[in-house]
Amino acid sequence: MEYFLQQLINGLSLGAIYGLIAIGYTMVYGIIGMINFAHGEIYMIGAFVALITFLAIGSLGITWVPLALLVMLVASMLFTAVYGWTVERIAYRPLRSSPRLAPLISAIGMSIFLQNYVQILQGARSKPLQPILPGNLTLMDGAVSVSYVRLATIIITIALMYGFTQLITRTSLGRAQRACEQDKKMASLLGVNVDRVISLTFVMGAALAAVAGMMVLLIYGVIDFYIGFLAGVKAFTAAVLGGIGSLPGAMLGGVVIGLIEAFWSGYMGSEWKDVATFTILVLVLIFRPTGLLGRPEIEKV
Amino acid sequence: MTAISMSSPRAIAWPAILKEAAMTAFVALLLTIPLVGLRTVDRPTGLGLETRWNEVAAAVGLVFLGRLGLCLIREGHAVTVLVLAAAATAAGFFIAMPTEALRVILIAGGAVIAIRAILAIRTGRSKLSQAERDKRMDHIAAQVQHASRWLGPIAVVVALAFPFTPLADRQLLDIGILLLTYVMLGWGLNIVVGLAGLLDLGYVAFYAVGAYSYALLAHYFGFSFWVCLPLAGFLAAMSGVLLGFPVLRLRGDYFAIVTLGFGEIIRIILINWYQFTGGPNGISGIPRPSFFGLADFTRTPAEGTAAFHEMFGLEFSPLHRIIFLYYLILALALVVNLFTMRVRKLPLGRAWEALREDDIACASLGINRTNMKLAAFAIAAMFGGFAGSFFATRQGFISPESFTFIESAIILAIVVLGGMGSQIGVVVAAFLVIGLPEAFRELADYRMLAFGMGMVLIMLWRPRGLLAHRDPTILLHGRPKGGSGGPAAGTAAAGGQGIAGGSAK
Numbered sequence: 001m002e003y004f005l006q007q008l009i010n011g012l013s014l015g016a017i018y019g020l021i022a023i024g025y026t027m028v029y030g031i032i033g034m035i036n037f038a039h040g041e042i043y044m045i046g047a048f049v050a051l052i053t054f055l056a057i058g059s060l061g062i063t064w065v066p067l068a069l070l071v072m073l074v075a076s077m078l079f080t081a082v083y084g085w086t087v088e089r090i091a092y093r094p095l096r097s098s099p100r101l102a103p104l105i106s107a108i109g110m111s112i113f114l115q116n117y118v119q120i121l122q123g124a125r126s127k128p129l130q131p132i133l134p135g136n137l138t139l140m141d142g143a144v145s146v147s148y149v150r151l152a153t154i155i156i157t158i159a160l161m162y163g164f165t166q167l168i169t170r171t172s173l174g175r176a177q178r179a180c181e182q183d184k185k186m187a188s189l190l191g192v193n194v195d196r197v198i199s200l201t202f203v204m205g206a207a208l209a210a211v212a213g214m215m216v217l218l219i220y221g222v223i224d225f226y227i228g229f230l231a232g233v234k235a236f237t238a239a240v241l242g243g244i245g246s247l248p249g250a251m252l253g254g255v256v257i258g259l260i261e262a263f264w265s266g267y268m269g270s271e272w273k274d275v276a277t278f279t280i281l282v283l284v285l286i287f288r289p290t291g292l293l294g295r296p297e298i299e300k301v
Numbered sequence: 302m303t304a305i306s307m308s309s310p311r312a313i314a315w316p317a318i319l320k321e322a323a324m325t326a327f328v329a330l331l332l333t334i335p336l337v338g339l340r341t342v343d344r345p346t347g348l349g350l351e352t353r354w355n356e357v358a359a360a361v362g363l364v365f366l367g368r369l370g371l372c373l374i375r376e377g378h379a380v381t382v383l384v385l386a387a388a389a390t391a392a393g394f395f396i397a398m399p400t401e402a403l404r405v406i407l408i409a410g411g412a413v414i415a416i417r418a419i420l421a422i423r424t425g426r427s428k429l430s431q432a433e434r435d436k437r438m439d440h441i442a443a444q445v446q447h448a449s450r451w452l453g454p455i456a457v458v459v460a461l462a463f464p465f466t467p468l469a470d471r472q473l474l475d476i477g478i479l480l481l482t483y484v485m486l487g488w489g490l491n492i493v494v495g496l497a498g499l500l501d502l503g504y505v506a507f508y509a510v511g512a513y514s515y516a517l518l519a520h521y522f523g524f525s526f527w528v529c530l531p532l533a534g535f536l537a538a539m540s541g542v543l544l545g546f547p548v549l550r551l552r553g554d555y556f557a558i559v560t561l562g563f564g565e566i567i568r569i570i571l572i573n574w575y576q577f578t579g580g581p582n583g584i585s586g587i588p589r590p591s592f593f594g595l596a597d598f599t600r601t602p603a604e605g606t607a608a609f610h611e612m613f614g615l616e617f618s619p620l621h622r623i624i625f626l627y628y629l630i631l632a633l634a635l636v637v638n639l640f641t642m643r644v645r646k647l648p649l650g651r652a653w654e655a656l657r658e659d660d661i662a663c664a665s666l667g668i669n670r671t672n673m674k675l676a677a678f679a680i681a682a683m684f685g686g687f688a689g690s691f692f693a694t695r696q697g698f699i700s701p702e703s704f705t706f707i708e709s710a711i712i713l714a715i716v717v718l719g720g721m722g723s724q725i726g727v728v729v730a731a732f733l734v735i736g737l738p739e740a741f742r743e744l745a746d747y748r749m750l751a752f753g754m755g756m757v758l759i760m761l762w763r764p765r766g767l768l769a770h771r772d773p774t775i776l777l778h779g780r781p782k783g784g785s786g787g788p789a790a791g792t793a794a795a796g797g798q799g800i801a802g803g804s805a806k
Contacts, residue, residue, distance in 0.1 A: 029554075034554075035554050035557070035558065045336070048335070048336065049335045049336070051341065051348075052335050052336070052339045052341060052350065053335070055339075055341065055348060055349070055350045056339060056350060059350055075335070078331075079331060079332075079334070079335045082328060082331040082332055083332065085328075086328060086332060090757070091757050091760075091761070094761050095760060095761065095764055098760075098764035098765070099764060099765055101500065101717055101721070102717075102760050102764035102765070103760075104500070104554075104557070105713070105714060105717045105718075105756060105760050106756065106757050106760040106761065108710050108713070108714070108756065109714070109752075109753045109754065109755070109756025109757040109760065110753065110757055111753070112707070112710065112749060112752060112753030112756070113750060113753030113754050113757065114753075115749075115753075116747075116749040116750040116753060117336070117750060118336065120402075120746055120747070120750060121336050121337055121340060122336065122340060122341050123340075123341065123342075123343075125343065127341055127348060128347075128348070129348065130347065229706065233558075233561065233562070233565070236558055237558070237562070240555065240558065271573045272569070272573060274565065274566075274569050275566050275569050275570070278562035278563070278565060278566050279566075281558070281559065281562050282547065282548065282559055282562065282563075285548065285551055285555050285559055286547050286548070286550075286551075289550075289551060289552075289555065
């Protein structure tokens with residue numbers, strides 16, 4: 001039972017991370033119908049910016065942890081968002097009306113470029129970091145211990161999700177975004193600046209992925225330039241699982257994938273956990289192609 | 302500054318231009334501050350930071366100037382910009398920049414802006430529209446397609462003669478083998494992507510199945526290459542059917558991601574099942590191919606087998622084996638090519654082309670979509686398997702490292718950059734994607750960086766692939782009579798429109 005609870009908490013925090021990345025995939029897919037293959041790299045850049053920010057404020061002599069974390073969060077969201085914006089501007093916007101494969105190839109190229117860009121600039125070795133938030137919260141007489149970092153991950157994710165949902169459902173930006181998702185041409189006729197909305201979608205997705213990157217840095221304490229690929233594929237799996245285009249679905253899918261991974265590694269060993277994830281993806285696509293919360297899509301000639 | 306604006310045809314809106322350039326520079330600043338300006342370095346006490354503000358300043362400055370140049374071209378000052386850009390390119394060769402990469406950016410950026418300026422001077426506009434550019438390239442593509450009737454045989458003859466030219470040394474032959482391997486993989490994947498219109502992101506899985514089939518059969522049962530080659534193809538085709546059966550009902554992007562997942566699953570199985578596959582250490586000592594089972598390529602062959610050089614009365618040379626491998630892969634690649642050319646004219650190939658254009662229309666015309674797609678998948682997988690077992694026998698060593706996603710991406714890039722469905726395009730793209738990086742081996746660090754950027758740039762420049770040309774292979778009433786290039790280009794453009802429209806839904 002204790003072991004189960006322990007894995008549950010690990011799975012939830014991992015799922016929160018996948019969910020945050022998955023939102024970027026699902027939003028972009030919802031609005032322009034492409035798989036943003038470079039999104040995993042954006043998340044990796046977020047992790048690197050967080051690491052660099054931490055080292056920078058460390059060298060400035062700031063040691064108060066909450067302030068350091070806040071600065072890391074803001075800096076990684078800001079700088080990574082600029083990367084998200086630039087990637088869209090350079091690699092995707094000119095291809096908006098091209099055949100469907102072109103943006104995907106462009107995205108794969110961008111992903112390879114960003115990976116090597118970070119590798120050349122920051123080195124290929126993995127970057128270890130001493131724990132910033134050490135300590136555990138013990139529950140049930142010490143049988144279950146929750147590290148503060150994992151707790152913080154879950155709390156921050158819930159807070160971000162709340163704010164983000166408000167942004168999408170209550171503000172005019174969110175309304176414009178949902179309008180573009182349904183019909184871009186009509187939205188632009190009604191005075192919505194579609195280019196700007198798409199840019200902002202990428203910016204928001206990148207900012208959320210940056211948070212995920214920072215969380216991974218805090219939880220695992222080690223990152224390298226290659227972490228984006230697998231996390232990206234898994235987050236995409238999460239987005240598909242939840243029903244692509246659906247925001248709550250992305251979060252739900254992330255949590256499900258995180259739980260599967262945690263329980264699988266907890267009970268069956270970590271070697272095959274990726275196979276488990278991909279198998280789930282295949283099974284979901286075969287038996288419920290619209291995902292858990294997705295709308296069925298009508299095919300037309 | 303005043304001199305320029307005096308000679309200008311119309312007054313320059315300096316504030317607006319400067320603002321635009323400054324905004325771009327500001328974005329560049331935000332991009333470069335964290336990753337370029339601050340580098341993490343390993344110190345004995347843990348991670349440390351190093352600052353490189355000079356590189357940030359140089360990058361931001363270059364971006365500012367570049368944007369300014371583009372703005373000025375737009376405003377009609379192409380001549381001035383051309384002179385300045387040419388000067389900047391020249392300066393790139395002499396001025397010391399903080400890093401080699403920045404120097405390359407300076408030279409390349411200057412050259413690009415200079416070309417833009419020349420175009421602007423010639424056409425009177427700063428930019429060709431996408432449609433115009435497409436039309437021109439379609440024209441070229443149609444001509445190449447037309448020329449491929451005699452270009453193809455010439456290329457084959459050149460490839461056949463190549464090992465006997467004095468140029469052919471060990472290194473060039475190796476590059477030739479590598480190129481042909483990718484050409485073969487590209488042609489194989491072209492059946493799925495170019496003909497049947499299915500986006501397969503996990504083609505490398507079949508390559509791996511083929512390679513491991515041969516390696517394991519040789520390792521455990523001592524089968525020879527010539528027995529294993531068809532077996533490897535068969536096993537790869539079976540794995541294609543096995544994967545394809547459940548997932549072929551999926552729509553485009555989902556299908557792509559599932560194939561990617563499948564590729565990763567195969568790789569993880571190869572890594573984790575170490576009792577059987579050797580795990581991350583791979584399999585070494587894979588036997589080399591013999592001369593069709595008749596003779597060996599060693600100087601002193603084992604008891605009971607003949608030596609190749611004795612059989613033909615030649616002096617022993619280690620090159621014989623390389624040349625044999627070269628012809629082997631050439632033959633395999635040509636088999637794939639011949640197969641594709643022929644099958645396009647058969648009902649099966651025509652059904653693929655129709656499926657690519659419109660899935661649902663095909664279903665309503667009574668074509669069994671699943672079976673057709675499954676056939677494409679299995680056949681492409683089989684060719685991937687052949688290529689894989691060739692790879693295993695050439696390397697003599699395989700490990701899961703060779704079958705990562707990046708390989709799939711490279712093969713897909715060859716197909717898409719070449720122009721989907723174009724056989725010549727695959728060859729051209731393989732030369733670009735594999736040949737160029739091989740030629741610049743010394744720039745090893747920047748190779749993949751340039752590869753990624755190149756993929757993006759080619760897509761931006763020509764989204765449908767370099768030599769995209771999608772006439773249906775067979776028409777109901779024959780081809781319209783007329784000039785060689787013109788009408789064909791017209792239909793190609795029309796076909797392209799249809800595809801763009803069809804895939805947008």
